[in-house]
Amino acid sequence: MKSLVSAAAFLLLLFAAAGSKAQAQTPLQRHAAFFDSNKDGKVYPSETYSKWTVLYSLGKDKNGFLQKETVRKVLNGSLFYEWERARQSSS
Numbered sequence: 001m002k003s004l005v006s007a008a009a010f011l012l013l014l015f016a017a018a019g020s021k022a023q024a025q026t027p028l029q030r031h032a033a034f035f036d037s038n039k040d041g042k043v044y045p046s047e048t049y050s051k052w053t054v055l056y057s058l059g060k061d062k063n064g065f066l067q068k069e070t071v072r073k074v075l076n077g078s079l080f081y082e083w084e085r086a087r088q089s090s091s
Helices: 001-020 025-036 044-057 068-076 078-090
Strands: none
Touching: 025 044, 044 068, 068 078
């Protein structure tokens, strides 16, 4: 559970850092910036793999599949709000 929390925090920080620049970028530039973790303007396979690994560990279903709708929710940030509501309702 601790690794999920740290992975979620990583993604939230990533979205927050990208949010200030997102207004002036095209959708393709935002997409590339999401995967460019060292911000050198180039997306390497290792950068893509590490972000998809985090995404998979956070969003996989009970059968181990990553659904398209879950990916959308992660990318637009709504999945984190959904988890928070579920956490609060279970408390």
